[in-house]
Amino acid sequence: MxxxxxxxxxxxxxxxxxxxxxxxxxxxxxxxxxxxxxxxxxxxxxxxxxxxxxxxxxxxxxxxxxxxxxxxxxxxxxxxxxxxxxxxxxxxxxxxxxxxxxxxxxxxxxxxxxxxxxxxxxxxxxxxxxxxxxxxxxxxxxxxxxxxxxxxxxxxxxxxxxxxxxxxxxVSYRQRLADAADGVAAFLDTTARALTEPHPDHAGRDARRRRAYDMVGPLDLARNPPAWAPTAAGAQDRALRICAAALREVLAEADRLAADIPPEPIPDLAAARLLRVGADTTRAAGRSLVPGGAPVDLGGLDAVVGRAEAAVGAAVGQPPDVPRSCRDATALALADQVRVFAVGARLATGLRLDGVDAPPGLFDYARHNEWTLYRWQFRSHLAPRSAHLHSSLRLAVALAVARVAAGLLQLTHGFWVLLATLTVLRTSAADTRSALRPSVLGTVAGALVSGAVMLLVDLPIVYAVVLPVTLILAFGVGRLLGPVWQQALFTVLLTVVFAQLDPQGWRLAEARLVDVLLGAVIGVLAGVAIWPRGASHDLRHNAVHYLAASADAVEETVEAVLGGAPSPQRSIDRVRRQLVLLDSSYCQYHSERHDPHRQQVNWDAVLSAGHYVVPGVGSLLRRNPPGCLAGWPAAAALLRDAVARLRSAYDEVAEEVTHGRSSGPSPAPVTCADELERVRPLLGSVDPQAVRHLVEVDRWLAALADTLALARIRRETPGEPPGKP
Structure with a gap:
């Protein structure tokens, strides 16, 4: 039937x-x-x-x-x-x-x-x-x-x-984040047990890993409706976006650590202690996001991290254990991201950072009130390259032209012209073209039906009776059946309404058709002629500059460790400024429609790359102070080679971002076994403390490369966790 x-x-x-x-x-x-x-x-x-x-x-x-x-x-x-x-x-x-x-x-x-x-x-x-x-x-x-x-x-x-x-x-974004935190914490607990228990449950660990990736995946802004995604300029929405990026990095670090678990468990491993306290803190921070949740206490995490860092500094005189140093470095980087997540959770629930040692760089905005943040946001977009400015001017000019046209032509229902312009015009020419066809076809169909009905029925009481039916059809059935149906039924609704307000017979349907066609033409011309590329061009431009700034900051950080450059603070400040612009343009881009058949950049991964750099530099330099590897030419050569390859990766991702197509396969992740092979020729009679510095810096560069690989344009492999290469 x-x-x-x-x-x-x-x-x-x-x-x-x-x-x-x-x-x-x-x-x-x-x-x-x-x-x-x-x-x-x-x-x-x-x-x-x-x-x-x-x-x-x-x-x-x-x-x-x-x-x-x-x-x-x-x-x-x-x-x-x-x-x-x-x-x-x-x-x-x-x-x-x-x-x-x-x-x-x-x-x-x-x-x-x-x-x-x-x-x-x-x-x-x-x-x-x-x-x-x-x-x-x-x-x-x-x-x-x-x-x-x-x-x-x-x-x-x-x-x-x-x-x-x-x-x-x-389900709100905060609830999704809380659920994802619980899933990631379960994976951290399982990984910690695998490091210390004699018979680890590999099947259970793999199941919790898949569950964690399945729960973190929906945090991508692209997988959340614009009305619920945290895209505002205020402190709480910014904190939620930072929380999501930090949680992705916690999961990625845990995955790296799980891949490096030794065949025989090592009791009382520092990495296992960091994983356990990281799991507890992640779980508590996630629960604090739920209404009524208690604020997370960072005391336990800070105490364990402090003991781990002190143990790293007390390794003088012991033979170098590269695999263990590698695992410790990964666990400390994981703890850094757990701390970012926990601090972000405090801000996301409206708490202030009074008495909390926040990671430098990411949360500077929290010291300012909401009006200041919004003022900065408006001021940053009053710039020639701003996609927000372009789309606002485009819409304003199109509506003004439509108003002039309707007035000069003395159209009886001229506001239909502007309504059609508003309906058709989008933030990009591609979206405008997509909206044009259903608008015109639906209006033509609706006008034909309305004209025929008004030729046959000339009793206002009939239109008064059928008004509720046309309302439910236009805004319920039409919306579900598609844009053409929605536009056709909306045209019939307007005919029914104005047959009671201003009866004109079948000419009302004719006026509706003429007005919509005029408004559609104005909308299409404005969409094609005035900044037709929408937010995507602004987003790609900001992303390229952001990636270049991140590469500079990484290079200067390594040179500082090698004693060849001062602190990279200026570069980090530039990364933060570019991150704000990229984050803002992505929020607008998220509200646009995109071709599902075109390969898309993983913008959340691009943003995460910077979220990893900004707090990572501060933590890295705290444990590996500037000049700690000075006078070791072999280490300098190894690290500069790694930086050169990483800069090439940044350039490749920037190329993909610019042109929207893959530039080649993603590199394979670097494990601790790979790092051991790289570092082994350098060991000799070198101070074990210097070896630990080298391992942590090299491991940081490898983790950056892994994070950057997630931003590469590629086809998903069936059966792998979303977003995991």
Missing amino acids: PATSLLGRLRRRDPGYAVLRRAARLTLVASVVFYGCRYGAGSSVLATYGLFGTIAAGAFAQLPGPAPQRARILVISLPAVWALIAAGSLLAWSTWAAAGGMLVIGFVVAFGGVGNPRLVGWASAFQLFYILASFPPYQPDTLPQRLGGVTLAIVLLAAAEVLLWPDPVP
Whole structure:
């Protein structure tokens, strides 16, 4: 049966009925507001603004968070909505005045998403409020009715969000992070047991490894909806992104250590103690992210790390044990990343860093208030290369041109032109072209159906009766069936509404078609002519500079250890500045659509490479002070060779980032056995302490190369953990 097939298709596309629940809430609120204002109060103005206020806030706004949070955002936004409607109503006296207001408001509203990309979902609704009010007739005396209709709609919609079929709260990013921390901690515990127990459980360790990778994978921003991903400029969202990067590195270090477990376990191994306390701290930091969780205590981790570092410094006079030194170096690097994760968890829950020794570089922003952070974010994007600036100007110019065209052509329903422009225009030309076809095809189909119906039916009561049906079809069924259906059913809905507000017969469908085609043409021309590449170009540009800065910092750090250069602080500062720009441009890029058939850069891995460099340099130089390997030519030659290969890897990743295609296979990870073969010829009568310095620095470079390999463009191998080469 066709009906059964359609219901099955809808059920598969909306398994939790979230879309249909939202459509039902919108339908009920819109129907109550429209009927009450149009037929109860007898006011077309109240009905128009009440209905379109419901549609703008309920359908065009993509608000984040659970139902109470969305309701709170709706109510708090009312003053901004009033201001936009008032501005549009007062500027509607002139086409050029309204277009100038559209240019300014369009830019300000769009650029406001710089501080929090999740607000972009509310931006379309804000623009619609101004657009609707800025068209004739110029009737400033009706402003109270306009504001009253919108206020009634938004208040009822906010109440419906909480009281009527509220959506189940999806798993938040903080909860995902907490779950992933628990999975990683379990893998750390298993790896620690494998280092000390006589009969390690290899099958159990492999199962926990796979589970840890499966739980860390969903932390990628690309695998989270924009409304829930931590993409804002504020301290808590920044901390969550740093937490995710640190947890990936904890898992990667644990994986390296697991690969280097000796055939015979060694009791009382320092690496095992670091793993156990790292597991406890990771688990506690993850639980602190859950509402009601206790803040993590770093005292235990710091004590064990301090004893391990003291043991490293007390190794004078003992024969060098390269494999053990390698494992200790890996475990200390793991502990450093656990500490980054724990400090980030404190910030993510709103706590301050008072009395906490934060890793240098990554958390400097935490010393500033939210307004300062947002001000820096806005200021950094008022630059010629900013993708945020480009997309905001593009949208503002397109809407202003559409407003001028609608005014000069004296179109009866000119706001449909701007609505079509807003619907079609995206942040890149590719996305704009993708949105054009369904918009035009759906509008044509909807106009044909609407015109035919209005030729046959000329009774307003019929359209009043079918209004709820068209609402549920447009915002529920249409959204599930696809963009063409959604646009067609939305066209039918507008016909049903205006058949009651301003009856024009079949010419209403004709006007809708002409307006949408004009708006689509303007949107496409703006998308193609004005900075058509979107955020991807800005992101790639920032990533190349970021990778170059990271390579410079690594090279200067090694030269400092060899006694040939001062502290690399200036290079680290440059990495941090580039990291902020890269992080911000990636957050916008995350909100765009991308070709699924094109090879994509693993941007989370690119960001993680810098997250590993910035705190890693400070920890490395604390245990291996500048000049500790001076006067050992063989060590200098080995390390400079490793740095040269690592810089080539940075250059290769930068090349892939620039062109979006693979430049070759990823290098294989370096194990402690490989490192032993590299270091063995240098041992001789060298001081064991110098050998430990050499092993830790060389191991740090190898870990950097492994981390960088994750950023390479490649095809996933079936059966391997996501993102693990």
